[in-house]
Every structure is written in structure tokens, then in C-alpha cells.
Amino acid sequence: MKICQISDTHFGSESDFNRKLLYSLLDRINNSGFSLLIHSGDVTQSGRKDEYIEARRFFKKIKIPHIVIPGNHDARNGGLKLFEDHIGPVNGYKEIDDGIIIYVNSAIADSDEGRVGMVKFDLIKDILQKYTDAGLKVVLIHHHIIPIPMAGRERNVLSNAGDILDLLIKGDVDLVLSGHRHYPNVHKVENTLFVNAGTTSSVKTRYGDVNSYNVIEIGDREQSFTTVRVDGRKSERKYSRKRNRVFYDFGSKIFRVAHLSNTFISNDRSFLRKHFKNAIMTINRLEPDLIVHCGGIVREGITQDYELAVRLFSTVDGPILFTPAGRDLNYLGYHLFPKYMDSFDQKYKTEDVVFQGVSSSQYDSPVGIVGDTQRKALFKKLHESSEGIKAIFLHHNLIPIPHSREKGLLEDSGDLLREVVDAEIDLVLTGTSSHPYAAKVGKTVIVNANSTSSVYQRSVMGNSFNLIDIYEDALAVYEVNSLWGSRRLLGIWNRNG
Ligand SMILES: [Fe+2]
Numbered sequence: 001m002k003i004c005q006i007s008d009t010h011f012g013s014e015s016d017f018n019r020k021l022l023y024s025l026l027d028r029i030n031n032s033g034f035s036l037l038i039h040s041g042d043v044t045q046s047g048r049k050d051e052y053i054e055a056r057r058f059f060k061k062i063k064i065p066h067i068v069i070p071g072n073h074d075a076r077n078g079g080l081k082l083f084e085d086h087i088g089p090v091n092g093y094k095e096i097d098d099g100i101i102i103y104v105n106s107a108i109a110d111s112d113e114g115r116v117g118m119v120k121f122d123l124i125k126d127i128l129q130k131y132t133d134a135g136l137k138v139v140l141i142h143h144h145i146i147p148i149p150m151a152g153r154e155r156n157v158l159s160n161a162g163d164i165l166d167l168l169i170k171g172d173v174d175l176v177l178s179g180h181r182h183y184p185n186v187h188k189v190e191n192t193l194f195v196n197a198g199t200t201s202s203v204k205t206r207y208g209d210v211n212s213y214n215v216i217e218i219g220d221r222e223q224s225f226t227t228v229r230v231d232g233r234k235s236e237r238k239y240s241r242k243r244n245r246v247f248y249d250f251g252s253k254i255f256r257v258a259h260l261s262n263t264f265i266s267n268d269r270s271f272l273r274k275h276f277k278n279a280i281m282t283i284n285r286l287e288p289d290l291i292v293h294c295g296g297i298v299r300e301g302i303t304q305d306y307e308l309a310v311r312l313f314s315t316v317d318g319p320i321l322f323t324p325a326g327r328d329l330n331y332l333g334y335h336l337f338p339k340y341m342d343s344f345d346q347k348y349k350t351e352d353v354v355f356q357g358v359s360s361s362q363y364d365s366p367v368g369i370v371g372d373t374q375r376k377a378l379f380k381k382l383h384e385s386s387e388g389i390k391a392i393f394l395h396h397n398l399i400p401i402p403h404s405r406e407k408g409l410l411e412d413s414g415d416l417l418r419e420v421v422d423a424e425i426d427l428v429l430t431g432t433s434s435h436p437y438a439a440k441v442g443k444t445v446i447v448n449a450n451s452t453s454s455v456y457q458r459s460v461m462g463n464s465f466n467l468i469d470i471y472e473d474a475l476a477v478y479e480v481n482s483l484w485g486s487r488r489l490l491g492i493w494n495r496n497g
Pocket residue numbers: 008041042071073180181182
């Protein structure tokens with residue numbers, strides 16, 4: 001199957017919309033052997049009737065099957081109703097060959113934010129269940145789920161992106177097509193390709209880029225993603241469609257990490273001291289090579305909380321690294337963290353592994369940012385390190401986390417994620433949103449930790465930390481209950497696949 005994806009056409013006034021360019025693509029769209037055309041939303045600039053009438057005229061000239069979904073711009077000025085009148089239904093699904101394409105509206109009237117509410121969430125789930133054995137599963141959604149590089153401050157990701165991400169991965173979806181950020185990008189998360197389109201005809205391109213469309217070719221064994229830019233440049237990425245095997249030969253064990261977050265140590269009742277003490281006892285028994293704490297060490301950045309933290313962590317056997325969350329830096333925390341916990345960017349390095357901390361927090365703010373300067377320095381350090389396992393750790397998350405409204409993402413998560421995946425970093429540890437989660441993006445396993453010892457936690461198992469075992473050929477992540485030490489597998493991945 002060969003799919004053409006156009007997006008963010010923004011039909012409207014001459015100043016924003018390149019009409020001539022879009023119509024010049026018609027011939028290519030109709031005569032390049034595409035089985036399907038997808039428009040991933042923002043058909044119009046402001047959801048106005050005249051814009052929809054013109055868009056409808058354009059779609060009438062397309063001679064191949066096509067599916068069009070609305071974006072946030074289409075939902076302006078009561079536009080969603082006009083979308084249904086002029087373009088078609090905003091939600092639904094379509095069988096194509098032995099595959100299924102599900103499309104959902106994520107736009108909210110007069111808002112740039114995206115949301116897939118519970119009814120639509122269940123709709124996607126039901127269809128995926130019904131079509132479990134379909135040869136190809138595609139989901140179309142305007143707002144992006146995985147952060148996009150080169151698109152400026154990360155915003156308007158779906159508010160429930162983590163839950164949707166989890167649903168699409170578990171539903172074994174092959175391909176997710178989105179638009180919205182006007183920059184083409186692709187990431188493979190587990191077995192699912194998350195594809196973003198640039199804008200096909202809006203003047204609002206990013207970083208001096210030009211208009212583009214995507215071509216996605218899906219074969220039995222391989223799929224390719226090509227961005228075709230209107231100046232003739234093409235960029236292509238190829239991915240195998242081979243399924244991961246369930247069982248791997250692990251090879252010998254190289255390294256074991258205990259990964260904690262949001263201990264929120266204080267004299268407050270929300271700090272569960274018994275959970276903390278038991279967790280440390282379990283960690284000591286498990287004998288990890290390294291313990292990494294991804295922030296939220298203390299409840300507040302005050303002396304008495306830090307003094308208590310130092311006392312409680314003194315019972316840990318083995319090396320431990322910390323990176324701060326915003327809370328660790330509030331009040332006097334910005335001075336107390338380096339005094340009690342050592343430097344901001346902590347590091348552990350042997351011949352076999354390097355774990356590099358990246359401080360993403362600022363005092364008095366939950367917002368995370370790494371920034372260009374720190375990102376460049378980070379990769380310079382990592383590239384200088386010898387071959388072996390490369391890991392980074394920070395407080396804020398790089399991919400959306402289920403069971404939370406998306407607010408813990410780094411502002412520049414799209415840029416950092418792209419660089420992490422392209423550099424084939426083995427492991428990223430994060431600690432926001434207090435929900436244990438792990439997924440593989442490209443060759444990088446990204447793991448988020450729950451709160452180890454605070455009442456504010458989001459695992460049905462209760463407070464927990466993660467245990468990560470790195471073998472020559474596999475990487476396994478477990479969630480370990482803080483109080484009892486019982487374990488649950490979060491995932492096993494082939495390190496060479
Ligand atoms: Fe757009």
C-alpha cells in the first residue's frame with residue numbers, strides 16, 4: 001500500500017494559503033499510484049463556510065480514495081458542523097483491502113488544544129478489538145502524540161496523549177498519522193510508526209522549511225516514510241515491519257539499575273516513611289550497580305527536608321545519582337540541592353556504561369526545559385564516552401505518560417527526543433507524573449518512575465520504584481512495590497533489534 005499524506009492546507013486568504021502550489025500537486029496525487037490520500041487536518045484557516053466550499057471543490061478533483069479529518073483551525077467559528085456538511089464525518093473507520101483505518105476528531109471548538117475524550121477512546125479501542133487480525137491498522141488524528149522537533153515550544157500535544165499512546169501501542173497499530181505542528185517527523189515507538197506531516201500549503205512552515213507532503217509505503221516486511229518537499233528535496237527513513245519476538249536470548253548481565261522518583265521526603269504525613277525505608281531495604285537486597293533518583297527528592301526545597309533526605313539516603317548501599325525536580329529547587333532549594341545532593345549534572349561512568357544527568361528543572365516552576373546549550377553539551381559528553389551502554393536521566397518526560405493529563409513534557413522534548421533516538425542512546429530515565437511506564441522509541445528504551453514514597457502516586461500496584469536489568473542482548477524493566485518488594489514486568493526489549 002502506498003499512502004499520500006497531505007496536511008494543514010489552511011484553505012483561506014491568499015496571505016496565508018498557497019493556492020497555486022496546492023493545485024499544482026493535484027496531478028501528482030492522482031497519478032503516482034497512491035492507494036489512498038490522507039489529509040490530517042487543518043483543512044481551513046478559520047473554519048469559515050467559503051473556505052470549506054473551496055476545499056470541497058479541491059477534494060472533488062482528487063480521483064483516488066481519500067480520508068480527511070478536521071484540525072483545531074477547522075473547529076473555529078462553529079466550523080466542525082460545516083466540516084460535516086461540506087467534507088464528511090469527523091469520526092469513523094474505513095476498511096481498505098485487509099486493513100482498517102480509524103479516524104477521530106481531536107479538535108475542540110475555538111481551542112488549539114487537542115483531546116480524544118473517553119467516548120472516542122472507547123470507540124478506537126472497540127474497533128481495534130474488532131479488527132485484531134487486520135493486516136494493517138492505521139489511526140488518523142490531527143494533534144501529535146509524540147513530541148515533534150524543530151517546532152518550537154512543545155504545546156498542544158493531546159491532553160490525554162499518554163493514554164492514547166498506550167492504547168495505540170497495545171492495540172498493535174501499524175501507523176499513526178498526524179499533522180498540526182507543520183514539521184515532518186517520524187518515530188517508531190514499539191511496533192507503531194508515529195508519522196507527522198509538514199504543512200502542504202500554509203506559509204507557516206518551521207525554521208525556513210518549505211511545504212511538503214509525506215509518502216508512506218507499506219510492504220510485508222518493510223515500511224518507508226518519505227517527506228517530499230516542494231523544492232524537490234526528499235528525505236526517507238525505512239523501518240522493518242518484523243515483529244519483536246516474545247522471548248530473547250538475554251546473554252550475560254551487564255548492569256542493574258534501581259530507578260526512583262518523587263520520594264518527597266519531609267515530616268509531612270504525605271511522605272510515607274515506612275514505604276521509603278522498605279524500598280531502600282529491597283534495593284539494598286537487589287544489589288544494583290547504580291541507583292538513579294529522577295527528582296522530587298524532598299517535598300520542598302527547605303533545609304529540614306534536605307537534612308532528613310541526607311539522613312534517610314545514608315542507608316543506601318552503592319552509588320546513587322540525583323537530578324532535581326522543580327520542587328527540589330523552590331525556596332532555598334537552588335542552593336540546598338548542590339550543598340546536600342552534590343552537583344546538578346551528576347554522572348556515573350565506567351568502561352561499560354555512562355549515566356549522565358541533565359538538569360531540566362527551574363525553581364518555582366513545574367515547567368521543564370533542557371535548552372540548546374545544555375543539549376549540545378550533553379551530546380558532546382556522550383559522544384566522547386567510549387562504546388558501551390549510554391543512558392541519560394532527567395526529571396521531565398520525553399514521551400507522554402498514561403494516567404495523567406499531559407503537563408510533564410519538556411518544552412523542548414521534540415528536539416531532545418529526536419537527538420536521543422538518532423544517537424541511539426540505550427536508556428532514558430525520567431520521573432514526572434508518578435506513573436511507571438516504559439516504551440521503546442527507535443532503539444532507545446524510555447522509562448518513567450512512579451512515586452516511591454508519597455501518597456501522591458499513580459500505580460494500581462501502590463508506591464514503587466523500577467528495576468532495570470541490562471543484559472548483552474536484552475533490557476528488562478520491572479516495577480517493584482515499595483512496601484512489599486513484589487515485582488511486575490513493565491517490558492523486555494531486544495537490545496539489538
Ligand atoms: Fe495547522
